[in-house]
């Protein structure tokens with residue numbers, strides 16, 4: 623006798639997009655949201671740092687991004703995540719947000735995805751509306767091997783992935799990608815692996831599940847106050863109130879990351895640059911400074927820059943003083 627078919631689970635899947643600091647989560651998420659099949663996606667972004675940048679970049683492709691003051695999802699603000707998801711479900715029921723068919727949580731670069739999933743799925747109320755989805759982990763093609771070897775967080779993100787996207791393939795030789803693939807295989811042998819790069823992003827249709835629908839999307843963003851995370855990693859923000867000369871700044875940043883890239887895991891922010899009215903988006907990941915990008919306008923119309931650093935075993939004061947000196951910033 624054939625077993626009876628299981629009833630369809632029509633609850634909304636909650637997917638987690640994770641990956642180590644600067645590995646390309648937001649870039650990949652923007653690529654996903656640019657696919658019409660993902661337009662009915664609610665996005666929850668959790669940032670590690672005093673000021674959020676990712677939601678500004680995601681808003682470029684998903685207009686309804688909202689910033690919530692919060693902390694790291696895997697260790698500090700699980701209750702906020704639960705109430706956000708519960709509010710979203712209620713708002714959808716009441717027609718206050720466009721209907722969505724999936725939720726994607728972009729974690730911080732240091733998050734452990736397990737407690738995030740567990741928090742969602744162990745809440746009886748939430749389980750009525752949501753089911754556990756897929757964990758997708760971005761692994762940096764440039765620095766992935768050293769991050770996996772040096773940071774338990776990076777290895778854990780690989781271990782728990784259902785799908786891994788190796789990013790930045792345009793920046794590394796194929797043999798290095800193969801070597802990284804071997805490292806990934808040692809931790810998570812069965813995982814599905816995709817490769818992406820600026821020149822060619824992977825087909826995204828079924829990355830979480832078969833995408834469907836063309837509804838408007840809705841995004842909710844978590845921001846974070848300064849917190850101390852594991853393994854001596856700290857985050858701090860330097861305000862840049864005055865415009866800066868680009869050549870002076872970029873020389874300073876390149877010098878800093880080439881010398882201290884092992885300690886400075888991530889730097890990002892918005893900069894007011896002389897001769898350009900737009901906010902210049904700064905990205906540095908370990909030793910690498912990425913080409914600047916631009917936002918069309920300043921958030922809230924205020925031309926005021928800031929840089930968030932995520933660093934290990936490095937005093938914030940040293941960097942702040944050096945930046946203030948080079949940019950002639952007030953104390």
Ligand SMILES: Nc1nc2c(ncn2[C@@H]2O[C@H](COP(=O)(O)OP(=O)(O)OP(=O)(O)O)[C@@H](O)[C@H]2O)c(=O)[nH]1
Nearest residue numbers: 643644645646647648649731789790819820905912
């Ligand atoms: N050349 C190249 N650059 C990339 C690629 N993916 C991401 N980047 C760049 O890498 C930098 C960091 O990318 P993000 O998408 O912000 O990384 P993230 O994982 O969201 O960063 P955090 O949220 O701070 O952990 C940015 O300058 C991106 O433009 C890629 O495939 N190729």
